[in-house]
Amino acid sequence: MSEDMEQAATExxxxxxxxxxxxxxxxHEAVQRFSGSxxxxxxxxxxxxxxxxVVQETWVAVIDAIDGFEGRSALKxxxxxxxxxxxxxxxxxxxxxxxxxxxxxxxxxLERRFNEGGSWAQPTR
Numbered sequence: 001m002s003e004d005m006e007q008a009a010t011e012x013x014x015x016x017x018x019x020x021x022x023x024x025x026x027x028h029e030a031v032q033r034f035s036g037s038x039x040x041x042x043x044x045x046x047x048x049x050x051x052x053x054v055v056q057e058t059w060v061a062v063i064d065a066i067d068g069f070e071g072r073s074a075l076k077x078x079x080x081x082x083x084x085x086x087x088x089x090x091x092x093x094x095x096x097x098x099x100x101x102x103x104x105x106x107x108x109x110l111e112r113r114f115n116e117g118g119s120w121a122q123p124t125r
Contacts, residue, residue: 012074012075013071015029015030015075016066016069016071016075019062019066020066020067022063027059027063030062030075030079031059034075034076034079034080035055035059037076037079037080038055038058038079038080038083039051039052039055041080041083041084041087042054042055042083042084042086042087045084045087045088045091046087046090046091050090051087054083054086054087054090055083057086058079058082058083058086061082061086062079062082065082
């Protein structure tokens with residue numbers, strides 16, 4: 001390993017140590033250093049506004065998750081992987097959701113399936 005690589009690894013270990021101690025300046029440094037890569041990761045899957053939300057959510061999660069960082073990858077890789085997983089989860093969630101206007105009346109054929117209390121008129125099979 002070259003001297004520059006060793007120095008970078010040592011600096012990263014020190015940063016991780018400071019993050020584990022909940023050092024606010026370490027978080028500020030990490031946000032400045034890695035947010036661009038995390039945002040690029042999220043934007044490859046999501047629209048820009050949602051990507052920014054995912055990156056912010058990832059940083060909040062990192063506060064608790066940093067103690068579980070084992071150092072088997074670079075910190076940047078670990079952060080981008082968390083970001084990618086959160087972006088994928090956001091995509092899955094958005095594909096499952098359908099917008100429903102509960103103020104508008106139901107189609108009559110559907111309305112007959114429910115009683116006055118909103119429960120099924122007849123249990124489903």
